[in-house]
Amino acid sequence: MAGGQDDSSVRVALRIRPQLAREKMAGCHICTSVTPGEPQVFLGKDKAFSYDHVLDMDSQQGELYEHCTQKLVEGCFEGYNATVLAYGQTGSGKTYSMGTGFELSSTEEELGIIPRAVAHLFRGCEERRAAAAQQGRPVPEFKINAQSWRWGTIPNDHSK
Ligand SMILES: Nc1ncnc2c1ncn2[C@@H]1O[C@H](COP(=O)(O)OP(=O)(O)O)[C@@H](O)[C@H]1O
Ligand SMILES: [Mg+2]
Incomplete structure (x- = not known):
């Protein structure tokens, strides 16, 4: 967001859902990691994305x-x-x-x-x-x- 969150009336929250049973059974890997205390998520090791709010899998x-x-x-x-x-x-x-x-x-x-x-x-x-x-x-x-x-x-x- 270009102007910082106070300049916009649009807010974007990201929710990451937990793995479904069939995804666990298929051995799917979890490729997201939420930065503690930050509304930021990493995809893999080096791709970071920021939102107004992030809800991790246990939300x-x-x-x-x-x-x-x-x-x-x-x-x-x-x-x-x-x-x-x-x-x-x-x-x-x-x-x-x-x-x-x-x-x-x-x-x-x-x-x-x-x-x-x-x-x-x-x-x-x-x-x-x-x-x-x-x-x-x-x-x-x-x-x-x-x-x-x-x-x-x-x-x-x-x-x-
Ligand atoms: N936060 C969550 N916790 C547990 N199960 C979830 C969560 N979000 C989605 N699911 C499950 O994941 C599956 C797909 O979710 P769904 O809401 O139907 O997706 P969409 O509407 O985006 O296609 C459903 O079986 C749903 O119950
Ligand atoms: Mg639906």
Whole structure:
């Protein structure tokens, strides 16, 4: 990033997923190493890449949410817009991280970004309403709209 992170409203976090069972069985090597205390990853020995945040293989879903999304959802109560998107090759962990593979998450810890953000948003509305009522202020009203689509459901979308 040319101007340093404070000059840009775009933040990029890298998440490295753990090896899958079949990758372990195939004897695949781990070629990434995260520099302790730095948002930097080495590919092999000498190719270093820096991001705003790096989550290594042992990172938990809650940690991802705290570092990458929590402040954005709080910000929307202050009137700021935010977009979170997952980018990466097939199998890299986008669905897992975003939390849209609901059938896969059996525990609360495994919930990804979207269900956490939705819960956070509704909780945030309730907290603000309760605080206003308690302090005798007019209780604010919130309106939440949601839309959803999948690749393949848009007319003329040939990406899948
Ligand atoms: N952080 C993670 N911890 C454990 N398993 C993961 C993690 N990220 C991805 N996986 C697993 O890796 C596989 C591929 O992930 P997936 O989210 O489907 O990738 P994508 O959506 O990018 O194609 C899935 O079996 C998923 O459960
Ligand atoms: Mg996916």
